[in-house]
Amino acid sequence: MRITYVMGGLARELDPxxxxxxxxxxxxxxxxxxPVDPRLWREGPIRSTYPACMAVKAAAEQGADAAARxxxxxxxxxxxxxxxxxxxxxxxxxxxAAGLDVQRFRIDLGSHAIVEAFGADLDTTRAVPxxxxxxPTFEFASETGSEWVFGEADYAVLSAAARxxxxxxxxxxxxxxxxxxxxxxxxxxxxxxxxxxxxxxxAHAELWRLAAEWRVKPVRVLTGYLWEPA
Numbered sequence: 001m002r003i004t005y006v007m008g009g010l011a012r013e014l015d016p017x018x019x020x021x022x023x024x025x026x027x028x029x030x031x032x033x034x035p036v037d038p039r040l041w042r043e044g045p046i047r048s049t050y051p052a053c054m055a056v057k058a059a060a061e062q063g064a065d066a067a068a069r070x071x072x073x074x075x076x077x078x079x080x081x082x083x084x085x086x087x088x089x090x091x092x093x094x095x096x097a098a099g100l101d102v103q104r105f106r107i108d109l110g111s112h113a114i115v116e117a118f119g120a121d122l123d124t125t126r127a128v129p130x131x132x133x134x135x136p137t138f139e140f141a142s143e144t145g146s147e148w149v150f151g152e153a154d155y156a157v158l159s160a161a162a163r164x165x166x167x168x169x170x171x172x173x174x175x176x177x178x179x180x181x182x183x184x185x186x187x188x189x190x191x192x193x194x195x196x197x198x199x200x201x202x203a204h205a206e207l208w209r210l211a212a213e214w215r216v217k218p219v220r221v222l223t224g225y226l227w228e229p230a
Contacts, residue, residue, distance in 0.1 A: 001167050005060065005067055007053035007118055008125040008135055018045050025079070026223070031152065033190035035224030036079045046078070046086040050118070055091040057117045058108040062100055069098040069185075076186065080221045140165035155194045177206050178215060178229070186219065186228040 014021075018041035025038040040046075052074050059070035073094045077083040085091055088109060095105040108114055125133050134151040140161050147161040174197035181187060184195070193203040207227055210216040219226040 001162065003064065003068070005056060005071060006124055007056055007121045008133060008137070009053050009118070009122050010049040010135060012050055013048055014046060016045070018042070028152075029223045033193075033224070034188050035221035035226060037082050037222035039222070040078065040082040040084070043082060044084040046084055048086055051086045051088070051091060052078070053121070054114050054118045055085075055095070055109055057114050057121070058105055058111075059095065059098070059100060060117075061108045061114075062104065066098070066100050070095060070100060072185070073098040076226070080226060140167070142166040177203075177210060177227075181216060181227060181229050186226050188226055189224060192227065 021041050022038040025036045025041075028034070029036045046052075056067060056071050056074065060067035074085055074091075077085050077094055083090065083094075085094060088106075091109065092102060092106055096102045125137070128137060128139075128148075130150060137151070138149040138153075138158060138161065140147040140149075142165040144166065147165045149158055149161050175183065175195065177192060177196055177198075180192060180195045184191075187195070189203055189207065192207060193199060196203065196206075198206060207216060207218070207225075211218055211227075211230075214230050216227050217230045219228060
């Protein structure tokens, strides 16, 4: 399966007051189990999501893996670390941390081609029902058609849609926690549960056991933890 990131441009301008966004983030964290720190909206709110969207398109010029690493870095930076990622230099620093070619990224970020690529993504998302556009939206495309998942969905729903579109499991067992962290880098507890097939208390117990052995490191976020190799 090949992943293509299409940037939907959540908001050209994010005007205050931001209290509703704080509550919205906390509601999403409660439903998903993913850690967030919405104090960003009180301490240094971003003005627009468009710069970050264009930065992901610039990262994609260095390949799908680079786009994935960079998008993850932006999500963690904004939603967990309260970084104000809406200006070129801040976005360039995230590219450096994600292991991208920084000079190439800087040039791409300022190019007209990236503006046009982001504009094409906006056209794509605005042409997809329902109205208003649901974030996130997944299209599982195959030679025989597409399966769509709109808005919030758990792993089982996404997996079923992928299989309907023709995806097949490699038949290998779920990785253990160290292998998953080695493959994906920093992960939230809910992600470890899904990837390692460790429901609820088992994931928590295994992560803290590994932390006690100094094999993984917990990174405290306001509503939970991220985990990374020690």
